[in-house]
Amino acid sequence: MCFILFILTSFAQGLKPQKSTNSLIHESIKLETDHIFNKLIKIRRSFHENPELAGKEINTQKIIQQYLVDLGLEVDTTIYGHSVVGILKGKKKGKKIAWRSDMDALLQNYPDPVAFKSQNKGIQHGCGHDVHMTIGLGIAEVLAKHKASLKGTVYFIFQPEEETFIGAKGMINDGLFSKIKPEEIYALHVSALPVGQIMVKPNEVFAYQKRIRIQLKNGLSKEQSKELTKKIQTSLSRLNPGSKPWEIQHMIDPKIGLSNPNTIYKDYLFTDNNFSTYTKNDILFLETYMYETKLANLGDIIPKVKQLIENNGYQNQLLSVSFVQENPTVVNNEKLTDLTIKALKNIYGNDVITTDNGQVPYFNDDFSYFQQKVPGVYFFLGGSNMEKGIIAMNHSPNFQVDEESIRTGVKCFSSLIVERLNKN
Template sequence: MKLEELFLKESEKYVEWIINIRRELHKYPELDFNLPKTTKIITDILESLNIEYKSGIGKSGILAELKGKNQNITIALRADMDALPIIENTNCSFSSKHHGYMHACGHDAHTGILLGVAKILSENRNHLPCNVRFIFQPAEETTGGALPMIKDGCLDGVNAIFGLHVDPSLEVGKIGIKYGAMNASSTGIEFKVIGKSCHGAYPSSGVDAIVTTAQIISSIQSIISRNVDSRDSVVISFGKISGGEAENIIAQEVTCIGTMRTISNDTKENMKIRLKDMVEMISRAYGATGEIIFKDSYTALINHDEYVDIVKENGNSFLGKENVFIETLTNMGVEDFSYYLEKVAGVFFVLGVKNKNEKIVAPLHNEKFNIDESSLIVGVKMQILNILSAYKKLENL
C-alpha cells in the first residue's frame, strides 16, 4: 500500500475525534495572546499522543514536532488559535461559553485540523518519512502572533510550510488556491492638518483645517487612478476623522485615520511618498500645516508557486479538478501567515466549509458563522498529502 493510501485510510478512523476536538475548542474562545484554556486543551492532547512540544513560544504559542525517518527534512503546518470579540448567535449545542467571544473566523477548525493531522501521524509514526512540525499560533486577529513565534525559532530548520483558512464562500469539498500574491499588506495612515481657529462668521481671518482636510481626502484618490499601474492594486480608506470644537468656530486642527492595502512593497513605498507630498503640499497651499505618519502592519502574503502546484495536484487527485478553484484576484484583506512565507517556501490555501442545504452560509466575522464539519477531514487529508508531496520534492533537490 502506498504511503498516501495508508494515511488517508487511517484518517477515516478519527473523523468523530476531530469533530469533537473542534467543538471543544469552539466552546472556549479566547483572544489575542491570552489563551489559557485553548492551550491547555492542545497540550493535553499532545501529551496523550506522546508528541514532544514547547509552550510559551511567541508569548503563548505552542511548538510540537514528530520525528520521521529522514530527520534532515522538516515540514511545518500552522494553525491560528485566537477568536474574536463577537457575541455568538448560532444556537449550536457547543456554542461559546465565554460570553462576548466567538470563534467567528474558524480558528477552532484550523486548530482541530492540525490536531487531527498530529493524531493520525502520531498513530502511524513508524511510517512518517520526515519531521513534521506543528505550529499553534496566537494573535492572528490582532497584533500578529507570527513574528513573535518566528523570533522564538518556530521556523528553525524548517524546509517548507503549509497553512489553510476556512472559506464560507466555497462549498464543502472544495479548496481554493492562488498563485503569487494571495493577500495584501496593510499600512496604517494618520495625518493631521493644523490651521488657525477663528469665528465662523469671519473665516478669512483663520485657516480652515476641515476644508483643507476635505481637499486632501478627495485628492488622495487621484493617486490611485493616476500614479498606480492599472495592473497593480491599492486601496486607501479613511475610517475616522476628528476635529473642531463648535459649529460656529473654524476648526484649527483635524486628524484623519485610515488604512492602505497594497500588494507590491515597491508600490507601498511609492504610495507613502505621494501621500506625504499630498498632505504637506495641499496643506501649505491652504495656509495650513500637514503632517503624516505611517504604521506598517502585516506584509503581503506571497505564495511560492511550486508549492501551489503541490496543493493543486493533490486537490485534483483527491477532490477532483472540478473542486479545485484557482483564484485570479488578490484578497485585499491581510493574513500574518505572510511572515512565514517570507522566511520559508510554502503555500496558504482555503478550505470550503459552506453548505447551503444546511443553511451554513454566514460569512467570516459574523455572529452566525459556522462550518460544515465534514470539511475538517478534508483539511486533514489535504495537509497530510501536502506533507508527503513536499517531502518527495525536497528529497529530490
C-alpha cells in the same frame, strides 16, 4: 489496521496490490480521517464553546499539549506565550516540514446559530480558528499513525495571538527557528468558499493594508477637511470599471469572485470611506486605511498625497504624511505553490483545487512573518454550504462552518505533507 488488513488480504488471495505504495498511503489517510472524524467534531465544538482571546489561550494550550503528548509527539510549550509546538519524527531521515494553526478567538458577540455556543460572554471563534486547531490535531493524529513509514520530521506549530498580529513575530523572536528547522511551512484559513474546495495562488494572497496618517496645522474647517479627504480618496482610487472590491461578500460569486479570471478582486487601490479626523496639541490628524494589490505602487502613495495637499493650497499647513501601520501581507512561494497544486490534484483530482485569481482586502494573517523565514504556502479552505444555510464569512454575524471542511482539511493536507516529505 484497515490498511494492514487490506494488504494481507490481497496477498492471501494470491493477488498483487493494484495500487502504488503512495496510493495505498493516501487510501489509508482517507480511512483514518473518517475513523477519527466524529472525535474531531467533538474537539472542535469544545474549542468553539470555550474560546480564549489573544494572549489568554491558557486552557486551549493545555488541551492541545495533552492531545499531542497522547499521540507520542515531543511537545514544547516554552517558546512564546501560550504556543504549542509538537514534533513528529518519522523513522526515516528526510525533509522537515511545518504546519501552522492559529489559536485565538475574537472579542465579539454576534449571533451564533449553533447549539454549541460560546460559554465565554463576548468572546467567540468567529474567524474559524477552532476549525484550524482541530485540523492541525487531526493531521498530527493521522501522520502519527504512519510514523514507521514517515520520511522526515513534521512540526505542528499552534500559534497564539494571530488576531492581534503579534503571535508569529513573538514566536520567531523567542527563538522558534533556532529550535526547529523547517524547510517548508504551510497553513490554511477557513473561508466562505463551498465546503470541500481548496483555493490557493502564488505570490500575494491579500491586498497590502496600510494606515496613512496626515498631520496638518490646525485651522481647517470641518467642511475643508471633508473636501480634502474626499479628494485624497478619489485621487488614490484605482478600480476596474464597475468593480467594487470592498464588497467582499462577492468573493465566492463565480462571475466576479476570486475563482473568475476577471475577478473584481485584482488590480485595485481604494481607501476606507471614512477618515478618522481628530485634533491633538493644535495638530489636525487625518487617518484612514488603504488597500493596494501591487507592491511596486506602494512607494508612490505618500508623495502623491503630499502633492495633492500642496496643490489644494495647504502646503503651509502640511506637517507630514506617513504610514503608521503597514503589516506585511501573506506571500505564497511561487515554486512551492505550483508543486502543492500538482500534488493535491494528482492525489484527489482536479476539482479539489480552485485557482485564486485575486487578492482579498481587509483580511491578513501574521503567517506572513513565518514566510519571511521559510518558504510557505497559505490555503483557503471552503467552509460554506448554501443548501444547509451555512455561510463561513469570517468576522461576520451568523458565521458558521460546515464541519465537513475538517474532513477535507485533515485528509488533503495529511496527504500533501506525506507527498512533500517524499520529495528531495
